[in-house]
Amino acid sequence: MKSIVVLISGSGSNLQAIIDACSSGFIPGKVSAVISNKANAYGLVRANEAGISTQVLSHKNYASRDKYDLALTDAIEQHKPDLVILAGFMRILTPAFVQHFNGRLLNIHPSLLPKYQGLTTHQRAIDAGDSEHGCSVHFVTEQLDGGPVILQAKVPVFADDDAQSLAERVHEQEHRIYPLVVRWFCQNRLQQHSDQAWLDGNLLAANGYANDEDED
Numbered sequence: 001m002k003s004i005v006v007l008i009s010g011s012g013s014n015l016q017a018i019i020d021a022c023s024s025g026f027i028p029g030k031v032s033a034v035i036s037n038k039a040n041a042y043g044l045v046r047a048n049e050a051g052i053s054t055q056v057l058s059h060k061n062y063a064s065r066d067k068y069d070l071a072l073t074d075a076i077e078q079h080k081p082d083l084v085i086l087a088g089f090m091r092i093l094t095p096a097f098v099q100h101f102n103g104r105l106l107n108i109h110p111s112l113l114p115k116y117q118g119l120t121t122h123q124r125a126i127d128a129g130d131s132e133h134g135c136s137v138h139f140v141t142e143q144l145d146g147g148p149v150i151l152q153a154k155v156p157v158f159a160d161d162d163a164q165s166l167a168e169r170v171h172e173q174e175h176r177i178y179p180l181v182v183r184w185f186c187q188n189r190l191q192q193h194s195d196q197a198w199l200d201g202n203l204l205a206a207n208g209y210a211n212d213e214d215e216d
Contacts (some may be wrong), residue, residue: 002029002082002186007072007089008036012043013171014087014108014178019050021179029186032079035072037091053079059091069097076101083185086140087178095142103192105140106185108178110170112136112152112207117145122163122170133157133166135174136208137181139192148197149208150190153177 004022006015015034021027034047039056047054057075062068073096076084086107098105111121113136125133134154141147153173157166184190189200197204 003032003080004029004083004085005076005079005081006031006034006085006087008034008041008043008087009038009090010041010043010088012041012046012087014174015043016046017175017179018085018182019046027179027183027186032081035075066094069094073097073100085182092144098140098142106137106181107140108135108137108174109145110135112154113138113145113149122166125157126161126163126166130157133170135170137177139197141195148192148195149206150181150197150204151177151208
């Protein structure tokens with residue numbers, strides 16, 4: 001059973017999807033701890049209800065990003081994680097943090113990377129007149145939202161969409177593909193080598209795994 005630490009800043013809906021997948025046995029792993037930089041993050045409630053250890057580590061208590069990330073690294077390492085998951089953790093990570101957890105640090109981003117790195121991705125997709133939008137799970141590297149993509153899910157963009165309706169559609173897909181990627185990692189099928197993602201010994205394409213009919 002792999003040990004998983006999840007970092008959050010908000011509601012924790014992806015955290016909940018991962019907790020549920022661990023509880024059902026879909027993910028052969030255990031969420032050992034949930035750490036938030038915000039004390040009012042609802043994801044902490046989700047973790048407490050699941051009997052998972054929680055910790056609040058506010059970035060406001062540290063003089064620099066480097067000092068915060070050093071303290072965060074120490075807090076994470078107390079749980080001896082095999083995998084660290086960013087689930088709505090709204091912090092730009094320092095290179096030292098990323099290097100420390102290299103190859104065992106995952107994130108999910110609400111766009112079809114490399115499109116729309118950063119924030120307000122749903123509105124940007126609408127403003128650009130895109131016919132499809134989606135989300136991407138990727139390994140985290142020093143480049144913001146630039147690590148190798150593992151898996152993407154696409155949704156249509158409708159003419160009457162606003163950012164909220166499009167976000168809801170994307171969130172549904174996030175809750176499907178994030179647990180699947182975590183499952184692959186915990187099954188020792190997924191690795192990162194030289195800023196590339198490999199699944200079952202095969203180098204993944206730039207947009208990640210592309211089989212529309214994957215096993216559950």
